[in-house]
Amino acid sequence: MFTRRSIAVLLIGFVFACMGWAGLRAAGKDIILATTTSTQDTGLLDELVPVFEKKTGFRVKTIAVGSGMAMAMGERGEADVLLVHSPDAEERFVKSGFGVNRLPVMHNDFVIIGPANDPAGIRTVKKAGEAFRKIAESKSLFISRGDKSGTHVKELKLWKEAGIHPEKQTWYQQTGLGMGQTIAVANEKYGYTISDRASYLSLKGKIDLVLLLEGDRSLLNKYHVIQVNPKKFPGVNAPGAKAFSNFLVAPLTQKMIESFGAKQYGEVLFFPDARK
Amino acid sequence: MDLILDGIIEAFRLIVTGDPEVMDITLLSLRISGSATLISTCIGVSAGTAVALTRFPGRRFLISVINTGMGLPPVVVGLFVTIFIWRSGPLGSLGLLYTPAAMVVAQTVIAAPIITGVTLAAMQRLPGKLRLQILALGATRRQMVWLLMKEARLPLLTAVMAGFGGVISEIGASIMVGGNIRGYTRVLTTATVMETGRGNFAVAIALGVILLILAFTVNYILTAIQQGRGR
Numbered sequence: 001m002f003t004r005r006s007i008a009v010l011l012i013g014f015v016f017a018c019m020g021w022a023g024l025r026a027a028g029k030d031i032i033l034a035t036t037t038s039t040q041d042t043g044l045l046d047e048l049v050p051v052f053e054k055k056t057g058f059r060v061k062t063i064a065v066g067s068g069m070a071m072a073m074g075e076r077g078e079a080d081v082l083l084v085h086s087p088d089a090e091e092r093f094v095k096s097g098f099g100v101n102r103l104p105v106m107h108n109d110f111v112i113i114g115p116a117n118d119p120a121g122i123r124t125v126k127k128a129g130e131a132f133r134k135i136a137e138s139k140s141l142f143i144s145r146g147d148k149s150g151t152h153v154k155e156l157k158l159w160k161e162a163g164i165h166p167e168k169q170t171w172y173q174q175t176g177l178g179m180g181q182t183i184a185v186a187n188e189k190y191g192y193t194i195s196d197r198a199s200y201l202s203l204k205g206k207i208d209l210v211l212l213l214e215g216d217r218s219l220l221n222k223y224h225v226i227q228v229n230p231k232k233f234p235g236v237n238a239p240g241a242k243a244f245s246n247f248l249v250a251p252l253t254q255k256m257i258e259s260f261g262a263k264q265y266g267e268v269l270f271f272p273d274a275r276k
Numbered sequence: 277m278d279l280i281l282d283g284i285i286e287a288f289r290l291i292v293t294g295d296p297e298v299m300d301i302t303l304l305s306l307r308i309s310g311s312a313t314l315i316s317t318c319i320g321v322s323a324g325t326a327v328a329l330t331r332f333p334g335r336r337f338l339i340s341v342i343n344t345g346m347g348l349p350p351v352v353v354g355l356f357v358t359i360f361i362w363r364s365g366p367l368g369s370l371g372l373l374y375t376p377a378a379m380v381v382a383q384t385v386i387a388a389p390i391i392t393g394v395t396l397a398a399m400q401r402l403p404g405k406l407r408l409q410i411l412a413l414g415a416t417r418r419q420m421v422w423l424l425m426k427e428a429r430l431p432l433l434t435a436v437m438a439g440f441g442g443v444i445s446e447i448g449a450s451i452m453v454g455g456n457i458r459g460y461t462r463v464l465t466t467a468t469v470m471e472t473g474r475g476n477f478a479v480a481i482a483l484g485v486i487l488l489i490l491a492f493t494v495n496y497i498l499t500a501i502q503q504g505r506g507r
Contacts, residue, residue, distance in 0.1 A: 032374065041474045046458060061374045063455045064470075078362050078373075180473030203475040235363045 031240035032061045034070035034079035036150055037178035039223075042198045042269055044260055051256070052247045058240045066149025066178070074098050074226070077233025081241035082226045083248070085196070086150035088157075090224055099226040104273040105248050106257050107222045110154060111200055112213040113183070114140075114192035122192075128216045129162040136164045139171040141191035145182050146174025150221070155194050158218065183207060196221050198261070198269040222273065225249070249274035283481020290482055291489075297459075302486055305463040306494075308376055309444040312383030316439050319388045321432060324395025325421060329407070342396060345389025350382075354449030357382040361453070374455040379463070382449040387439035394438055398431030399424060433502040437495050444491055464490070 039045050040062060049060045063070075063079065067086040073079040075098050083105065084090060093099050112122065112131055120140040122131035135142055144166075145152040159166050166172040173191070175182045179199040186193040187207040200211065213219075225245045230238035247253055254272035261269030290298045327338060359365055361372040361381075372378045402424060410420045425432065447465040454461035456470060464487040471480035 030371075037473065040470070043474075049458075059460075061455060061457045061460070063374065063457075076362070076364055078364070178473045180475055184472075184475070206475045206477065233363075235368070 028237065029057065029059050029240075030061055031058050031081060031237050031244055032063060032073075032079045033081050033083060033244065034063050034065060034073045035083040036067050036070065036085055036223075037064050037180065038085075038151075038196045038199045039083055040064035041178065041180050042202050042261075043264065044198075044257070044270065047260055048248075048253060048256060051253075052244060055247070056243050058243060060244065064178075066145070066147045066152070068148025068150075068153070071098075074228045077228060077236055080228055080237045081244050082228065083223060084150060084226065085221055085223045086153045087222055087224070089150075089153060090226060094226065097232055098229055100229050101242075101245060102224050102226045103245060103249050105223045105225050106254075106270040106273050107220060108197045108268075108270050109214065110151065110194050110219040110221050111197050111211050112192060112194050112219075113186070113200060113209045114212050115190040116208065116210045118212060120192065123212050125213060126216065128158050128213060128218050131213050132158050132162045132164060135192055136162070136166065136169075136171075139169075141189055142166065142172050143182055143186040143189065143191040143193045144172065144174045145179065146176045147178075149179075151179060151194060151196055154219075154221070158194070161218075183209070201261070201265045201267070201269060204265075223270070279477050280481060282478040284485055286478045287482035287485035287489075291486065298483070298486065300459065301462055301464055301467050301483075302490060304376065304461075305444060305465075305487070306490060308379045308450075308463060309383060309440060310494075311380045312387055312443050313391075313436060313440040315380070315384045316387035316391050316443075317436050319384070320391025320393075320435065320439065321395050321425070323388075324392040324435075325399050325425060327392075328396050328399030329421065329424070339396065342389055342393050346393040348386055348389060349448070350386055350446045350450075351448030351452070353382055353385045354452030357385065357449065357453050373453060374457060374461060376454070376461055378453040379450050379461060382453045383443040383446065386446060386449060387443045390442050391435045391439040394435035395428075395432060398428040398435065401431070402427055430502055433498055437498050440494060440498075441491060444494075445487070 035045070045062055049062060053059060063073070067084040067089065070079065070082050070084050071086070071089060071093050074082050074093065082099065090102060094102050112128065114120070114122070120135045120138040122134050125131045125134065144155055175185050177185070179195055180203060182193060183195055183199065183203050184207070187209050225248050227238070227241040227245050228236045230236050254274050257270050257272045258268060261267055327335065327342070357378065358373065361367045361370065361378055363373070372381070406427065407420060407424065410423050415423065445465065447469060450463055451466045451469065454463070454466065456462050456466040464483050468480050468483045468487070471483060
């Protein structure tokens with residue numbers, strides 16, 4: 001019987017250890033940051049977050065999902081602060097009272113990538129809408145995120161503006177995955193896709209797809225930080241969210257954001273936006 | 277093929293140089309899945325033995341439920357655990373979401389039915405007369421149960437291995453309730469998915485190789501215990 005008792009003791013010990021584990025970083029010190037996959041996949045947050053943690057003593061729990069999912073978490077008060085890139089949805093989010101203090105942090109742009117032989121012939125096209133029309137006309141394979149992320153929302157907007165309804169078309173496929181994985185799928189299937197520049201650059205050397213269209217003004221990609229409204233959700237870590245938001249737009253952080261890409265990718269991945 | 281080779285080379289480089297981040301991730305995987313397996317073993321072995329040795333109405337139904345539980349999809353478990361422990365959920369005040377403890381809870385929900393099911397099958401396979409014989413020799417009920425467990429230790433260790441294998445390789449629940457937070461809830465499986473998304477295929481393969489080595493080592497130790505004493 002001794003063994004069974006010792007197992008029970010062990011079990012209880014473990015449960016307490018786990019609780020302590022959780023409790024150690026309990027309320028007040030933890031900030032839940034819901035953000036897009038691009039900020040994590042590029043490694044930007046790995047660079048910024050430790051600096052913030054050291055400076056303030058808060059602990060940031062980065063949950064990298066699409067912008068759509070990040071805002072859904074915000075709408076339930078499950079996140080404290082959002083770093084997202086889906087402007088129209090963000091405005092709705094703030095207007096509905098879920099978020100406060102929406103500030104521009106940085107921008108880059110979306111690019112359209114595709115197979116080097118370019119079956120739709122978009123290489124010479126200047127406008128994203130026209131490129132999408134050509135892809136639709138030639139029925140060339142297009143791989144979509146399909147996950148309500150900022151990139152997906154932008155893509156849907158471009159289709160809409162081009163007057164095309166790609167859903168249910170055989171040449172249009174949705175992955176429901178993050179940007180990196182979606183590029184990988186497009187790469188395997190020789191399809192076209194739209195990506196934020198940062199995600200594309202981080203994969204550039206590893207894929208066969210090439211950049212076919214860039215520089216159209218409609219392809220601008222803006223990132224904003226939004227604090228989840230503490231008046232609506234008393235459970236959110238308002239001081240933590242505020243501190244993180246302030247940190248992102250602080251001049252020193254903005255400088256780090258600007259120099260981040262050069263170190264790893266040889267060009268600027270994110271252009272700081274908070275400097276006036 | 278180059279990629280796989282690169283991955284394996286990268287795996288050995290990471291192991292040999294003792295890359296601190298990878299070591300932390302590996303240890304965390306072991307701690308979380310080990311804790312979950314231990315708790316599941318306590319629950320599963322007792323529950324499995326209890327159901328195997330008793331007769332009650334609805335028993336067949338319960339066994340069907342347990343057997344179904346052995347195939348619980350981890351994402352579904354992750355979803356339900358998330359709903360329970362997020363801030364607006366019934367257990368929200370505990371602040372468990374995105375903690376290792378939450379991952380232990382989710383993995384326990386996954387492993388417990390597996391261990392219960394295998395235990396149940398193992399105990400039922402023991403000859404029925406053995407119980408009577410033990411009792412006839414004057415053993416108390418507790419002693420009888422203990423002796424039966426000892427008798428079934430081979431398949432019971434298989435149960436533990438199945439449970440551990442189920443959770444160490446699991447990703448859906450871990451990423452949902454843990455969130456893949458660097459240095460806190462990032463385990464081998466979630467890190468592998470992330471590195472794949474980043475296009476670091478060699479690192480992803482390396483993490484996969486380390487996961488396999490870890491699973492193999494744990495199973496080797498358990499097998500040694502099983503076969504060594506089982507002779």
